[in-house]
Amino acid sequence: MSAKSTTSPPPPPKWVLDLASAPSKPKSSSIPDPPGFASAPKNTKGASKQAPVRKQPTTEETDTLKVKKAWEVALAPAKQLPMNAIGMYMTGNSLQIFSIFMVFTLFKNPITAILSLPSAFARFETPGTKDRLLMVKAAYVVCNLMVLALGVWKVGQMGLLPTERSDWLGWEAERVALERARPAWDL
Template sequence: MSKALDYFSLESSKWKHLPPPPGFSKSVSSHKGASKTVTKTSPEEYDRLKDKRAWDLALSPAKSLPMQAFMLYMSGGGVQIFSMGIVFMLLSSPFRNIFGINNAFAQFAPSTATDSKSLTTLFLQKLAYIGCNLLTLGVGLWKCRSMGLLPTGTGDWLAFESRGVSPEISLL
């Protein structure tokens, strides 16, 4: 035997006297007494909010870097399928992010095309986004170097070195 939830009892509950969340107000003409309407925000506040969200997106690759570094640490230093998959993911994601930068920031485009300050700010955010992705790429390359996948030593280039002419030695 289940008990049904009575939504009409919410009108007389203790939660009714709480103030509305920021950006919301009680509707004058409410539909069955429970609807809320969104108040109008000024264009400056909306642009400020879009600017803040664009900076959050620009810095998101740097925020995920500690988690990716921990995953690299846990994958080990050997060349196994699991560690190679994590390294491939870490090396390919910055390229995908950089090539899709215009799609990522399209929702934060300024509302007016003549607003040069917003265009400059968006340029700085895209630049920070590229920098954070290059930082992620650097961590991936460092992991490849520590696994021995990058040719960094002189022994890695022996095939391309040429031998000098040996001096002719005559014993007689």
């Protein structure tokens, strides 16, 4: 049997102790603190550490901030439109799983966004912002309709929209038998 040693674990390295302590500013530093940096106040006798009291925003300021944030949410689909257009260009016009998936998402995302319109702006709605959010919601719907229009354009580029005469849809006029057909120069 071996005897257990009763020695204590070694002390932690110096860098561990340095991490646990507050950072200190060198005394002879000529570099100023960055803007917004709040250095630790000097402890004087009897002074307690107190954070400066922040003024509460008024209801009008809060409503203005909520409307600004609502505009950011409303314009987000329009900001994604150029990236979606580049993605549609890069997928090509052939029927492949990747291009079909991309077109599917171009249809699914705006439709679900428009259907979830009340919940998208519920956090911004207060009695003071209710009237101002009508224009924001209209812009949100228009931006999502632009993404939907990009999807319709892509489906047309892929040849899946019945915009021209098409054999596979059976919309083409009845063909004239070759025996009865007259050459165009005889007309």
